[in-house]
Every structure is written in C-alpha cells, then in structure tokens.
Amino acid sequence: MKIMVLVIYSFMRWSVNPRNPLALHEQIAVNVRQALTEGDLAPGERLPPASELAAVLEINPNTVLRAYRNLREEGVLEFRRGRAVRVCDDAAVRASVIQAARQLLAAGRACGYSPSALAALLEELA
Amino acid sequence: MSTARYAYSSTVVSPGHVIAGAAAATLLALVIPAPLVARLLPAAAVFLTGIYVATVRIAVGAKLIVLGQGPFGRPRWGIPLPDVADAQAVSLSAAQVFGLGVPFHWRTTRMTVRPGPTLVLHLTTGDYVRISTPDPRAAVAIIRSALPPRPSGPATGRPTATEERP
Numbered sequence: 170m171k172i173m174v175l176v177i178y179s180f181m182r183w184s185v186n187p188r189n190p191l192a193l194h195e196q197i198a199v200n201v202r203q204a205l206t207e208g209d210l211a212p213g214e215r216l217p218p219a220s221e222l223a224a225v226l227e228i229n230p231n232t233v234l235r236a237y238r239n240l241r242e243e244g245v246l247e248f249r250r251g252r253a254v255r256v257c258d259d260a261a262v263r264a265s266v267i268q269a270a271r272q273l274l275a276a277g278r279a280c281g282y283s284p285s286a287l288a289a290l291l292e293e294l295a
Numbered sequence: 296m297s298t299a300r301y302a303y304s305s306t307v308v309s310p311g312h313v314i315a316g317a318a319a320a321t322l323l324a325l326v327i328p329a330p331l332v333a334r335l336l337p338a339a340a341v342f343l344t345g346i347y348v349a350t351v352r353i354a355v356g357a358k359l360i361v362l363g364q365g366p367f368g369r370p371r372w373g374i375p376l377p378d379v380a381d382a383q384a385v386s387l388s389a390a391q392v393f394g395l396g397v398p399f400h401w402r403t404t405r406m407t408v409r410p411g412p413t414l415v416l417h418l419t420t421g422d423y424v425r426i427s428t429p430d431p432r433a434a435v436a437i438i439r440s441a442l443p444p445r446p447s448g449p450a451t452g453r454p455t456a457t458e459e460r461p
Contacts, residue, residue, distance in 0.1 A: 176409040180305035180429045188298050217304040217354050218368070225302040225356025 179214040185226055193228055197236035201245065205256070206265050215253040216246065243267055301437050304354040305428045309408035316345010351406045351427050353414070355434040357441040360416070362426060364406060374416065374424075381417040382438040384431035386410075 181204055185196045204210040216222075219233040226233075237254055240246040244263050247255050257263070277287040320342035327334045352363040360379065362372040389410040403423040407413055414431035416424040416438075428434060 175309070175311050176427075177308040177310065178305065178429045180303070180433075182430075182433055183302040183304065184299055186299040215306055217306075217352070221354045221361050221363075221368070221371070222302065222304065224361060224373070225304070225354045225359050226300050227356065227358060228300075 179210070181210065181216070183222065183226060185228065193232045194236040194239065197222075197226075197233060198240055201236070201240055202268055205245065206268065210256055212256050212258045214256050216256070218253070300357060301440075302354065302356045303430070303433045303437055304352075305430070306350065306352045307408055307427045307429065309349045312345050312349035312408060314345075316342050316349075319345070349408060351408055353426050353428055353434070355437050357437060360438070362406060362424070374418070376438070376441050378419050379416055379438060379442065380419045381442070382435045383415045383417070384435045385413050385415050387413045387425070 181200070183197070183200050185193055185200075187193065189196060191199070201210065201216070216237070219237060220230045223230040223233045237246055237248070241248060244257055244259070245267075247257050249255070273287065274284065277284075277290075282290070320338040323341055324334045324338035327337065347365040350364060350366050350368075352368045354361040358376050360374040360376070362374070363369065387407060387410050392405075392407045392410045402421055403425065406424065406426045408427045411427070412429060412431050414426045414428050414434050416426070418424065
C-alpha cells in the first residue's frame with residue numbers, strides 16, 4: 170500500500186491476449202504475480218472486483234474469478250466476506266517462489282523430467 | 296493486428312476526508328439546539344458523506360471506463376468509449392481540488408480527493424469528469440489508443456472542412 174500526502178492508493182496495469190496460448194485466467198494471474206514481484210502491488214492492497222475487471226478487459230467475469238481463486242489457493246490473495254479481494258501479507262515472497270517453481274517445471278519438462286523426478290532432484294539437492 | 300487488451304485500475308482513499316467528516320459531524324451534533332435524535336441524524340449523514348467521498352475507484356479499458364465512489368464503489372458509473380471525446384493527464388493544485396482557484400464550470404463532475412495526478416475525461420456531451428488516480432498517463436494511453444484519430448490542423452473549436460460537408 171502506497172501513501173502520498175495522506176492518501177492511500179493502489180493501481181494495476183492489466184493486459185490479456187486471447188491469441189496467447191496461455192489461458193486467459195493464467196494471464197490475469199501472471200499480471201498479479203508480476204505486479205507483486207515488481208513492487209507495483211503491496212500486501213493489503215485491494216484488487217478490482219471481478220465484474221469490473223471483466224467488463225473493461227472484455228472477458229467473462231468467471232475467468233477473472235477463476236484467476237483470483239487460483240491465486241487464493243497459492244496464498245497470494247485473500248477473500249473476506251464483505252470486503253474486497255486483497256493481497257496477502259507474504260504474497261510477494263510466495264509469488265516469486267511460485268514463479269520460480271513454474272520456470273523450473275517448464276525447464277524440467279523440456280528436458281524430459283516429470284514433476285516427481287524434479288521433486289526427487291530437489292530433495293537430493295536440499 | 297494485435298488483439299492484446301489493456302486495462303488500468305486504481306483506488307485512491309483519502310483518510311483526511313473521513314477525519315474531516317467525523318470532525319464536522321461532531322461539531323454539528325454539539326451545536327444544533329435540538330433533541331439528541333434530531334442532532335444525531337444530520338451528524339450521521341455528514342459522517343457517512345465523509346466516508347463516501349473519501350474513496351474513488353476507476354477501471355479503464357479499450358471500450359469502457361468504470362467509475363465508482365465510496366467503500367463499495369457504488370453506484371457504479373460506466374462510460375462507453377464512444378461517449379469520450381478526449382482524455383488528459385493533468386496535475387491539479389490543492390487550490391483547484393479544494394475549491395479556491397477552481398476554474399468554474401457547471402459541467403464538471405469532480406471525483407478528486409487529493410491534489411496531484413488526475414485524469415480528465417472530456418465527454419462528447421461537453422461534460423468533464425475529473426478523477427484522482429496515481430498514473431493518469433497509463434489510463435490516457437489506453438483511452439487514446441481506442442479513440443478514432445483526431446483530425447489534424449489548428450484547434451479552432453469550429454468544425455473542420457470535412458465535417459462541414461453534408
């Protein structure tokens with residue numbers, strides 16, 4: 170959360186491309202993770218409601234909700250009844266670790282490693 | 296042709312408005328010479344107004360701009376891009392935001408809670424909307440990329456030769 174002249178503010182830049190092979194909900198999640206790792210989003214900041222974001226990005230609200238739910242399962246976002254979707258306190262660390270794990274998974278797949286083989290490799294290295 | 300869709304969203308909260316609302320409500324409750332209930336009702340209205348005007352939310356897309364005020368962002372105001380003639384990123388002074396020095400204009404809707412970067416929408420109806428947002432340039436870039444190209448030439452305010460043709 171940023172503070173300027175006694176004002177609390179947050180902002181996000183979003184981009185999705187239906188031609189991208191990555192699913193739309195994954196692209197939205199990537200936007201959030203990138204904003205976290207680059208410091209544009211901070212713990213406690215609010216994300217726009219799914220319906221609002223879906224309207225401006227011209228996608229289905231369920232797609233945005235799916236992205237938000239996936240991020241909640243990863244521990245990046247938290248939903249509270251009657252309050253907006255917010256960024257968790259340790260979200261930046263989690264997001265960067267998850268991003269690194271995804272890259273490792275992609276590199277492992279390219280080299281013929283299965284997820285279990287990668288897990289075994291990590292156990293061996295630890 | 297790229298099919299990438301860009302959007303920008305922001306929320307600005309001014310705790311000063313909440314504090315000012317609470318102070319005004321307290322003052323009102325103390326000075327009105329009336330029974331307790333009659334004093335509390337206007338005080339509560341002033342306090343809730345302070346909370347309501349303290350939060351400004353905007354989401355900008357290539358076809359729609361959604362504005363919201365208050366903690367719940369209601370009522371939500373959707374402005375389709377065809378209704379927008381132009382958008383500008385300006386920096387307002389404290390005097391322009393809080394009253395003194397504001398260029399008086401009947402047709403301006405102000406959703407400004409602090410001095411500094413502000414998005415100004417010029418609607419096709421001739422109305423202006425000012426919204427406090429941290430990065431108005433990003434919003435302007437999205438809006439202008441979606442607007443039809445403006446005719447070149449000096450801005451005289453008169454219709455161009457092309458527009459004058461029947």
